[in-house]
Amino acid sequence: DQQVKQNSPSLSVQEGRISILNCDYTNSMFDYFLWYKKYPAEGPTFLISISSIKDKNEDGRFTVFLNKSAKHLSLHIVPSQPGDSAVYFCAALLSGSARQLTFGSGTQLTVLP
Amino acid sequence: NAGVMQNPRHLVRRRGQEARLRCSPVKGHSHVYWYRQLPEEGLKFMVYLQKENIIDESGMPKERFSAEFPKEGPSILRIQQVVRGDSAAYFCASSPPNRGTEAFFGQGTRLTVV
Numbered sequence A: 001d002q003q004v005k006q007n008s009p010s011l012s013v014q015e016g017r018i019s020i021l022n023c024d025y026t027n028s029m030f031d032y033f034l035w036y037k038k039y040p041a042e043g044p045t046f047l048i049s050i051s052s053i054k055d056k057n058e059d060g061r062f063t064v065f066l067n068k069s070a071k072h073l074s075l076h077i078v079p080s081q082p083g084d085s086a087v088y089f090c091a092a093l094l095s096g097s098a099r100q101l102t103f104g105s106g107t108q109l110t111v112l113p
Numbered sequence B: 001n002a003g004v005m006q007n008p009r010h011l012v013r014r015r016g017q018e019a020r021l022r023c024s025p026v027k028g029h030s031h032v033y034w035y036r037q038l039p040e041e042g043l044k045f046m047v048y049l050q051k052e053n054i055i056d057e058s059g060m061p062k063e064r065f066s067a068e069f070p071k072e073g074p075s076i077l078r079i080q081q082v083v084r085g086d087s088a089a090y091f092c093a094s095s096p097p098n099r100g101t102e103a104f105f106g107q108g109t110r111l112t113v114v
Helices: none
Strands: A010-014 A019-025 A030-038 A045-051 A056-059 A062-067 A072-077 A086-094 A107-112 B005-007 B010-013 B019-024 B031-037 B043-050 B053-056 B065-068 B075-079 B088-095 B109-113
Touching: A010 A019, A019 A030, A019 A086, A019 A107, A030 A062, A045 A056, A045 A062, A045 A072, A072 A086, B005 B088, B010 B019, B019 B088, B019 B109, B031 B075, B043 B065, B043 B075, B075 B088
Parallel strands: A010 A107, B010 B109
Antiparallel strands: A019 A072, A030 A045, A030 A086, A056 A062, A062 A072, A086 A107, B005 B019, B019 B075, B031 B043, B031 B088, B043 B053, B065 B075, B088 B109
């Protein structure tokens, strides 16, 4: 029973264009969402996050959008660069004292030069 | 300013042996989390520990797996009598008190059971 879903296992984008990675969740008790980037043989590194009280958070080339009614969030990367090629994981935190992250299965982004 | 340190990076064990995975959190972080990533899957939560306490082990298999975070020294994830299905990447993360959203991950230990 996957509570956080990333339905696209892979995405290819041309350098300089926009990359859009999508994530859906089912548990309405999630109130904080994060995106992590992971290179092979390394641990996930935090990229950007958003609280459920917001619908958008921007940090440089990265913007996360949250649509609570649709239980959907997306990560936009613009312009995409070859160094952005990695696996991107969406993760969610439950409200309250629980601290463990619930991860999606990841999307492999390939940015073509 | 060292991040989360995990060792070993790679561990090969024969079926039936014990595996010990170590995690040293970021200095000053008192919360440690262990996650497991099976091939082609996302990370799955296993256990959440504070110093000398297991806070949540709801993701841990009931048998053969145990975790500790002693007052001194690293956190240890122990897998007894390993089986082929235990082969995975095991990641440790740490966070400061009361700021669980700021979890930093180590590079992981890749366990292979032969």
